[in-house]
Amino acid sequence: MVKEEKEIANRPDNTAFTQQRLPAWQPMLSAGIVIPGFVLIGLAFIGIGVALFVTSRSITVLEIDYTGIEKDSACFKCSNADVKNCVCNLEFSIDSLFEGPVFFYYGLSNYFQNYRKYAASRDDEQLSGDLDAFTAPSDSCSPYDYNGNDKPIVPCGAIANSMFNDTFVLYRVVNGANKLVPLDGKGIAWWTDYNVKFRNPSVTPLKNAFNNTVKPIFWPKPAYQLDASDPANNGFINQDFLVWMRRAALPDFRKLYRRITDGEYAKGLPAGNYSLTIAYNYPVQSFEGRKKVVFSNVSWMGGKNEFLGIAYLVVGSLCVLMSIVMLIVYAKFKFPEED
């Protein structure tokens, strides 16, 4: 009976798959069918939009530009690149309680941290504490890999080299006297950056790891001396360093500087006058940039951004509008069988 099978050897299998008869769901896009979906989406979007908009509205933001290009600016004197170790004071007042926790950012504009070569100019191996990379930094750091004497630069690369180095001290002016507002510099960087990506070499003291290396050209102090006040906040896991190393996506950006969470300021900054003392070090004239400080509180949706709320509201209303249009269309052109 082998022959019998041979006889139909070529008959195709009669399966739903080979005969292209798999059960299929055939969505029909027509007005009558999509109206409920549109109404539903529209209403949901309007709901989300309202929530987002209200939330965004509740966020307070205070931005102060201190570039000092303008003559009447407090930092005008510092904007001259020739002045070293310039300090300027910025006075501002808050009308009502600035609800906490308040986040203190510095902002730069026209600063292209996403410039292709700049963004790549670092050595992840080195930053993860690999001592081999201390002596031989990666090519990607070039030309900030070795100094003129062929000594390796640690941390190497353009990002590290160009680290933002203005420092700020905030005072609350109470009865004419400056009262220091404590700034919390812990936990401002990503947890994973602090704990996984960036590691100091396991050498104690940390300074020894940096033997035979030089500090980045623009840096006043080597990496192991970044924070004199807290020995644990030095090397590659310095919080300010970590924040700077996370490259901004867009040329106008802000970066978290400190949080105001301590003691009497936990609830926020009370109304009153404040003075911000700025150690003005970072030059921005070369790229016509601006510098600013930003005080902001945050919500579940992050910082203040009204765009998303508005977008949801607009799209939601558009959907509702569409469903009305389609209702008309449906009434006019309906396929009789849709009833």
Place this chain on the structure above:
Amino acid sequence: MMWRSPLALVRDALRGQRAREKDLRNLASNLPYEGLEKVKQPNRFFPGNAIKTTKYTLLLFIPMNLFEQFHRLANIYFVGLVILNFVPVVNAFQPEVALIPICVIMTLTALKDAWEDFRRYQSDRKRNNTPCFIYSRKEKKFSERSWKEVRVGDFVKVFSNEIVPADLLLLHTSDPNGVCHIETSNLDGETNLKPRRAVSGVCVSDPEFEPESFNSVVVCERPNNNLNHFKCYVEKPDKEKVGAGIESLLLRGCTVKNTDHAVGFVVYAGQETKSMLNNNGPRYKRSKLERKLNIDVIFCVILLLSMCFVGSVGHFLWLEEFPDVPPYLVPDSNGHLDSPGLSGFYMFFTMIILLQILIPSSLYVSIELVKIGQIFFITNDADLYDEETDSRVQCKALKITEDLGQIEYIFSDKTGTLTENKMVFRRCSIMGTEYPHKENAIRLAVLEEPESGEEVIFNQRPQLSQTGWSLHAEDTNPEEMQHHHDNRRKSRVTGSAPSDVAFSSPLETEVIPDRKLLQHISRVESSGSRKTDPYLDFFLGLAICNTVVVSMATAERQRASRFSRSRQTNNPLDTLSNVAKKPFSLRHIFTSWKNKPKRSRTISEDSVVEEEHFNAPVKIDGSGNTDGLQTCSLQASSNSNDPARTPDNVTYEAESPDEAALVYAAKAYGFTLLARTPHSVTVRLPSGEDLVFELLDTLTFDFNRKRMSVLVRHPITKECVLYTKGADYAIMELLGTSYAEHLRGKQKNIATDTQHHLDFYGKEGLRTLCFTKKVVSKKVYESWLVCRRNALAAIDNREELVMETSVQLETELTLLGATGIEDRLQESVPDTVVALREAGIRVWVLTGDKPETAVNIGYACRLLEEEDLVINMSCKNKLECTSILDCTLEEVKRYSEDPRNVDTSQDIALVIDGRTLTMALSSDLQDRFVDLAKHCRTVLCCRVTPLQKSRVVKVVREKLKVMTLAVGDGANDVNMIQAADIGVGISGQEGMQAVMASDFAISRFKHLKKLLLVHGHWCYTRLANMIIYFFYKNVAYVNLLFWYQFFCGFSAATMIDYWLMIFFNLFFTSVPPIMFGIMDQDISAEMLLGVPELYRTGQGAGEYTFTTFWVSILDAFYQSLVGFFIPYLAYQDSDIDIFTFGTPINTISLFTILLHLSIEIKAWTVVHRVTMLGSVALYFIVTLAYSAMCVTCNPPSNPYWILHSQMADPMFYLLCIITTVVALLPRYMFHVLRNSIAPSPLMQARRLDRLDASTRDEWMKEWRSFRGLGQVRRSRLSPPPSPTLDTPADIFPQSPTASDIMADDLTLNVITDNCQRPVHM
């Protein structure tokens, strides 16, 4: 193994080279050298019989395949990009990563090539291992070996129905005359038997051939691919040379028939055989869609370059703006910064790398994958499977599936394509009397309608072939009748074995005699006036005047059946071995019926008989019958030795099916052709007496004379009689006036009556032949013989002279009668033609038949409708042709512009004959002809040659710029098949040549309907949509990166990790579109078949047009704008970092791109769902895993923990939702509104498809109500109509007179309308 010096090896190689290149080869027998090592073998330089059609070898696959792949433009582009990556100034990061896509694509392509090559390897191996018999000196006999072991110089024995393994010089056959019949259908598609003669005088014609005694040298020419030419001579030891030509060569791939066994000497083996030299690989065609696609790829290149230019200029301007060097500008290692201009210039190339995927290079490999999938589904379609031949549709061209959906013109052959090419004797006219053969017609009708056939009781006793014709047939008692009926029913089941050999099915072999004619003959028989009776002469002519070969129904050898298994491989040679499958294989008969449904279409009594014969082949025959043979002359006696030669089990194999049909018809009346040798023809008369005619000469058929004659000496009267048959117009003018004395004066009447009958036959679509007789006096014969001999001996113009002698003799003929043979339409041809016509396809028929037959077939298969206006063009000279063409054109134009004709369904059809066609296709008339043809719904070209066929196709294709499809089954269609955009071969009765030349091979014409309407539509829609989607996808994704350049100083930075970008295209979004391209169904198959109009959507420009391309590109721009700027606005002025910004964008584009596809997907099967969800899951799994594991793995990219932190942020989800919705809203709305306001026909069809069956049918009817769905009227029996006058030089609507219409209401296809509306000159 003996060690040999390299020098000797080189010398040997050189000698081998020389031996192969030599013009003449000396070949000696291998036998004396058997067992010796290779160096001593005389024929060692010639290749063995193993063949290799594979492109690659295992070792060299990689380099060879790479070399092949680099020939493609897309791959060169890719490699250029990779090289660009390694150019330092371009500042590409990780240039190695750029290798990944090209590697993946090339690996995929290589895997596909490897798989195809492996299939070829398998088929080669199967062929190489086919068994055959080679003589072995050691064993002193022919022992079984495989084909690959055959070497030049071997002796190979081939049995009946076996395939010849190599080119053999025939030395010996089982036939005493040294003749061996072969069938060359594998090579040239001709199924008739061709005799081959053993080289005479080389071997002693013992009953058994002794290869060892062969000590001559065979000298032959260098191998060439000419199948009809071979030169060689055999040099005997005594230096005597015996020449031999193609008539002694058995070609590899042919099948030995009718000869018990044959022994040959291998002259060419393997690659050097003529069939292999003729085998030129697969053909490469590029589809219309791909041609269009390539233009759009060029647009993409332009788009890419302009985007790169924008980037380059942008970078320059950006750099120019800085008053000083900002800290984020990184100088090169020397601390030097390039000037803005130079940086801008370099940036151009960096941008090319960044935006490279704008050119969808993965598109090409995707298209190939999709086409493989589409072909899989086409070949697996059970509806396109033919049970009878156990064959599926074969796709030979792998690249043009989507062209099937765009066909506008079909050029069809008639015989064998529209019709079955199974000739059936229908009726005849003898001496001016018509015998309609009603019972026969009923039988055929029954065969045609198998279901109702079960109920029909034959009131006429069916002719049982094993008893011969009996005069007492009508006295059969009812019981016996019943018995016969039962018998018939039973045998119907058993007899349905697939018949691969032509002309052997009972449909053709069984003819039920006309009762009146039968009585008449029996009267004549008994009256004894049989020597001169024209009725007897008519049947003798039927039986004798042909070149039919009689073969006995020997039971098939077991070995032979083994060949049949390899039938369905792609390889034509293998495929052709199916001829070996004889219907008489009893195992076939016994086993196959179980698989067949009850309603098998064939009836066979023979098979039952055969069974008995097989069991006792000798006994049945011997009894009594041989007595009759005693009167035989000496030549015939050799046949009488053959025990199986009785009237029952002879089968006939003829050059043309018509001849066989006639011989079977004669047999039904008792005139059985028993044997044909070169010198005699034996016919058994109804009385049981055998007449042996001495065959004096055969005047073979040629196209000029259109007739053939046989000159025999009557065994009783000893007169020389010339029987001639031929086309009516070739015979009628040769009729003499003198016949037997008593008939004088009547002759003319007979001629006119017969002519009436012939005309009627023609109208009925029957093929007609006239039969004449002429008694040649001894004196005339002798003088003619001298001429004939001179002509045959002539060196120059031999053929012309021979033809002249034939013409000399064929004069003063006496008309005996005429026959009508039906070539039945294939199953559901009219239905298919109507469907194709409704699908907007114009069907042209190109046939070699005469106009009447063609027109008739045209009506029968509904190419022409009864109300159609038929223009008949036939003219003798060019001037006439020009004027007719002009007038007709004007008339047709006026007609189509006439507002009165707008709503009528009347169409114009053109019938043109070969001669006129040649003139119409001449370069100055071409345009006018094409213009005219454009107005015609159908065109029938009659009496055209193969070359004209291809010319017509080419002219239409080039002038009208339309997609053409040619379908045919025979060797004469090959030109046409190759000239058309798509060639479809029908693997039917006429061998495989058309199939071999075709792109698609089907087994029935009706399969064309589903192939085009369903598969064509699907393949085209799927592929077109997939290609558009691919363009969209790449543009949408790449533009995200482009918009980012405006925010990163045009520095070619990306916000998406490089690896994820590559994965995105290669893995996350590649499978769904491919599945979409393979499996989507915009409309169900039932709907497409039910509403053929839907096919029109693909014709002409189709769905893939300039507009659709640019709309999708614009949509891609819009979507990328949305996909970039909504996240941008949401993250503006925040502390977002690069990859955290890119991750939602990447996710959004994944959703956008996949959901965009889901809007396009029309039918969601489980496969679609799995791939869609799988892609999303893959994205998240891979990205999450990659960002969790990669801390420092491949700088500078470092997406560590980014997706994780994003997924913990509600903003991410809110962003994804709104962006995806906004991006897709316009497209979605567009679809919804269009479907609601102005639904396309496709959309309406989809809606209908959702309804339940009964409502759907109702709607469909209503929708298509403007079309008349009348039944096809089949031709029925009716009295002959009065003849119409033929005015060939005129344009005339086919107009029968009114009386015709009144007279025979049963005649099919009477043109009614044009009586009122004739075309004026």
